[in-house]
Amino acid sequence: MRETDYLFEQYRLLDGAIEATHATLDELHHRDNRVYRSLFAADTIAIEGIYTDYSDQFYRYGDEFPYSDMVASSWRELDRAGRMLYRQSVSLDELQLMSKDKEQMSVAIPAIWPIPKSALKSGIGAYGRRLHPIYKRYIDHKGIDMAAKTGTPIYATGNGTIEMTDVGRRRSGYGQQVLIDHGFGYQTRYAHLSKILVEEGQQVVRGEVIGEVGNTGGSTGPHLHYEVLYMKRNVDPINYFRRDMDEAELERIIEQAVTTTFERLESNE
Ligand SMILES: [Zn+2]
Structure with missing residues (x-):
């Protein structure tokens, strides 16, 4: 009798400890979803099978003992804690990868002026379909x-690898050009150069x-x-100047954008 009572008491204590573990896990899970994952705009984590408890039958070894329910419930709760821990570790792995990517991405994506701002002579010749003056x-x-x-x-304008340099033709096309691959789907092209100072395969920083x-x-x-290309398609480079200017300045530049082009029409750019 005394032995049984002792075991009962021990199980009760064990249940208390498991409950405290669950509270810590809940807090961790909450912080993970509300703070860390939202920081990276990640979806809240849901792993198939993690939330579904096994049936009580799964933990039962026999109904004949007065403590069977208690033992089954302790096992079930411990099992749940184990699976919650696993879920958290998967989430942390994912977040670690994301934060690494974020860092690399922020230095790779084109984000500055390709020439010194003070060197610009007139308004910027605009991107897109327009009437040649x-x-x-x-x-x-x-x-x-x-x-x-x-x-x-x-x-x-961002970290990357020189994908291609080309001297081009004399009177048409891009002339001397450099193409940089920034990763994450981005490339930039710099054309009509008088001098190319890099080589294919070379790593460059912003x-x-x-x-x-x-x-x-x-x-x-x-x-x-x-040019700025995303997934091999041209996009408006003006949208990738943000690091160098505030909204007001950006608006001014867009307003000042001129229809003047510096390319010969017969050039097949
Ligand atoms: Zn042009």
């Missing part, structure tokens, strides 16, 4: 044009000088033709 024909402009003196340094402004290829005056 001289030829009076619609052209599809895949990047933006920034007029600047020949020799003005050109910066890599702000590193990769070449100089020029007037090569189908260009009518010294300028940088700058």
Whole structure:
């Protein structure tokens, strides 16, 4: 009798300890979902099978003893705690990967002006389909044009690898150009350069000088033709200048965007 009572008491204490563990796990889970995962805009974690308890029958060894219910419930709760811990560890693994990616992403994605701001001579030649002021024909402009003196340094706008350098043709096309692969689906192109200062396969960091402004290829005056590609499709590079300016400045630049183009129409950009 005394032995049974002793065991009962021990199980009660054990249940208390399991309950406290659950409270800690709940708190951890809450913080994980509300703070850490929301920080990375991750979905709240749900792993199949984690939440479903096994049936009571699963834990039963026999109904004949007065303490059978108690033993089964202790086992069930312990089992639940184990699975919750597993869920948390999976979530932490995932978050660790995400934070690593976030860091790399923020330095890789194009985010600065490709030339010094002070070197820009007039408004930026806008991206997109527009009427050519001289030829009076619609052209599809895949990047933006920034007029600047020949020799003005050109910066890599994000960390990446030089995917391609090309001298191009003399009177048409991109002329001397550099293409950077930034990873995460992003590439940038810098065209009409007078000088290329990098080699294919070379790693570059944001702000590193990769070449100089020029007037090569189908260009009518010294300028940088700058493109941003996402998943191999051109996007408006203006949207990737944010690191260097506030909203008001960005608005001003967009307003000042001009229809002037510096490329010859016959150039097949
Ligand atoms: Zn252009």
